[in-house]
Amino acid sequence: MRPTYRSDIDGLRAIAVLLVVAFHAFPNSVRGGFVGVDVFFVISGFLITSIICQAQHSDGFSFRTFYARRINRIFPALALVLTVCAIAGWFMLFPVDYRDAGKAIGFGAAFLSNLALLHDAGYFATTSELNPLLHLWSLGVEEQFYILWPPVIVLAWRWKRGALIAALVILLASFAANILLTPRNALAAFYLPVTRFWELMTGCLLAIIATAGPGRDISSIAALDRLRAMLERHEALLRAGCAWFGLLLLAAGAVLISSDRGFPGWWAALPVLGAALLIFAGPSPWVSRRLLGNRAMVYVGLISYPLYLWHWPLLAAIRIVRFGEEPPPLMKAIAILLAFALADITWRFVERPFRFRPTRSKTAAAFASVAVIGAVGAGIYAADGFPSRFGPELQAITRDLTAEASTAYRAGACFLTSESHFAEACDDNAPADAPRLLLWGDSHAAHLYPGLRALQIVDGNIRLSQYTTAGCPPMFGFASEKSPACAANNAIVRARLRSLKPDTVIMVARQWRDYDGPDRDPQASDAMIRATIAEVRATGVRRIVVVGMFPSWRTPPRRILAQSYRQHAAGLITADAIPIRDRSGHLDSSRADDNERLRRIFEAEGATFISPTPVFCNPDGCLLAAPDSGGTPVVHDGSHLTAAGSVFFARETAPAILGR
Secondary structure, eight states, X not given: OOOOOOHHHHHHHHHHHHHHHHHHHOTTTSTTGGGHHHHHHHHHHHHHHHHHHHHHHTTOOOHHHHHHHHHHHXXXXXXXXXXXXHHHHHHHOOHHHHHHHHHHHHHHHTTOHHHHHHHHOOXXXXXXXXXXXXXXXXXXXXXXXXXXXXXXXXXXXXXXXXXXXXXXXXXXXXXXXXXXXXXXXXXXXXXXXXXXXXXXXXXXXXXXXXXXXXXXXXXXXXXXHHHHHHHHHHHHHHHHHHHHHHHHHHHHHHHHOOTTXXXXXXXXXXXXXXXXXXXXXXXXXXXXXXXXXXXXXXXHHHTHHHHHHHHHHHHHHHXXXXXXXXXXXXXXXXXXXXXXXXXXXXXXXXXXXXXXXXXXXXXXXXXXXXXXXXXXXXXXXXXXTOGGGSOXXXXXXXXXXXXXXXHXXXXXXXXXXXXXXXXXXXXXXXSTTSOEEEEEESHHHHTTHHHHHHHHHHHSOXXXXXXXXXXXXXXXXXXOSSOTTHHHHHXXXXXXXXXXXXXXXXEEOSOSTTTXXXXXXXXXXXXXXXXXXXXXXXXXXXXXXXXXOOOEESSOHHHHHXXXXXXXXXXSSOGGGSOSEEXXXXXXXXXXXXXXXXXXXXXXXXXXXXXXXXXXXXXXXXXXXXXXXXXXXXXXXXXXXXXXXXXXXXXXXXXHHHTO
16 A cells, blocks of 8 residues: 655655745745645645555555554654644743644644634634644645545445546535635635645546556546557657646746735646646656756655644744744744754654554554643643743733633624624613714724723713724725625614714724725725715714724734743843833834824814824833733734723723713
């Protein structure tokens, strides 16, 4: 059950892993490097199906032997990397991050990372660059393929051309699902196995055709007979052309494809077809012998699996210690060199003893090690990342502020992430004669609700309405492919304005003129703003209050504060050195200028404009923690207020908000 060794396939593995490593280290320079994963998928489909077909043509396929070899190939290195991540996370990660790492370890050990990432990729998802096991999603897709495909092809083998038909049907169905789903939900298309299997099935088809010969199940297909005849007459020329064209397609994919092009979709055909052509070309063309088959490329291909496992946790680690800031090129280069060294050690002393000198006890040990580290990851998650590792100040700062904020924003009821129905609770009806404030906008409007609610409790003479949608600024006529719910949900707001006739409308957006990207016409946005203000006034609204852009931190304040408290606990700094305000360049300073530009636009239309900049910032820097909150950070990510930050902002701006 071992296919004939081909050095060119190891060279193709080298191209795939080098593309991925380059993309992860230098995403702005190698924008399409992530297509290396698609190349891996084609290779996996080809090799696995070659194993199955050769076994079926000889003594028959053994599920036991097949899965034992998969365990010996994949589990030992994975167990090592997961164990190192669990140990390093204990010392490096704060409780919330360590809890999430534990979850990633558990799902990674179960080969379900792709589904877990899809489920967790919400509006306030953790920054992917800081997830040390983000890359295991592709391993999940492959393992799900390894579980599903062997029984299908073995069953289909009973019928003439059954394997070929099964592969074609799965490929076409999966490719169609990919094309249909990518424009609607690119994230699901990226992570779901059903939209990725066509890439593996491309390699499967190559293997089925390559292993078919005289007297075998597809040899009687006329088209394949003609193809064989043509190959025999012009074999060298055809294979050389396929090799060069395949290499060209891979290069085109790496250059032309980027994360904002809607991937996989049609774009994925470039690297998939390129890899398929290089495999089809075989080991004889110059490209296969000299480029893919040279010693250096073969060596990188041999260590490609442990290199893939090691490189991303190391790159994530240096980003974590730098509070999420992009490390300098030299630091990333050192991390990559360390990944190569660890990959070499892992290949020599962990992977090879299991793969090439297998025993039942080794297979059982490899399986048990992954199961144990998966259970450890689940335990880390269940223990909330073991917050007891830190003192009370750190525990308060590093708790799950995102989950608290989501509840405070009334997510799913009055803060929606898709087209849906706002809950009845979004409108307060008591006291009946109190003036009504209607809060309208995106997530930066939703994060004001906790503060407005606190004002309502103190004032006692306010009715509140909240209509907020993620990614949707309060502008009638706004449409966006990224946020398809905007038009429908803003239409609901239009109807509610007419029926509720609020005294004050509070309009908030993350930004206004450049909301959907730099290509949006600023003059069109300004016209939309003016038309919206006029329409709101026409409903009888007495006051329109616009809240400007909030300060945006490149590094979340909770990380800055947590690191300072950690240094204090270690005796490296005094309590007086723990910063109250940020003045170290972690803040995007452009928001203040943008707010003054917005002020001119909205005040010209008669609206009251509130700039958050002077509330949070002064010449000494911007607040990291909300005053009188026990040290709670003002935002839970880069710019979304915590409940404490929202209460502070509403209290400071109450006269302008209430108009009294």
